[in-house]
Amino acid sequence: YCEMACPWGIPQFDEELHSIRKCTMCFDRIDQGLEPACVATCPTDTLQFMTREEAERKAQEAEAEGLYTYGYSEIGGTSWIYISDVSFSEFGLPELSSVTHKDFQSNLLTRFAAVGLLGGAALVVLKTYADRRETLSREGGGE
Known part of the structure; x- marks a missing residue:
């Protein structure tokens, strides 16, 4: 179900394992006090890992500055919040309702x-x- 329901197409069926695979946010690394691998290795420091409250505060500040956010209010808020000076519709991301x-x-x-x-x-x-x-x-x- 999650494979069909995800608006981003993240969960994928792994033919070899016969199961759905998706990002786990490197929970094993987080348990050790480390950042997820993608954040730790991001060469431009674009990816940031923080609490939901910190991310919401950053999103509010970004919107107040006229920047675009994605994932802050869409479908009730997602695990990822994107901030950009370019509209996310230009990236081809789907328009999502704020209704959970x-x-x-x-x-x-x-x-x-x-x-x-x-x-x-x-x-x-x-x-x-x-x-x-x-x-x-x-x-x-x-x-």
Whole structure:
């Protein structure tokens, strides 16, 4: 499911291992007090590793300066926040709603429930109407 649901296409099926593979943020390195390998080896120091609170603060500051952020509010916030002076649509990243998956599912279930209730009510009305027509038809036909 995650392979199809990920808007970035990060999880990939590993044919050899017969399982989904994706970035683990080098949790083993983090447990040792180290940065993820990609951050530690980034030649331009573009990648930074920090707490979510620090990243959100940086994103807010960047937006206040007129920079673009991606991942800060999209789908409720992601594990990665990108900051750029170029719009992310120019990089081909998908436009994502700020609605979280949980809220989306909740809204969807509410809509399905409403449709079900309205549909059920409509069927009751139609059945009552059909029964009433049949009753009137019998009463009118018997005179």
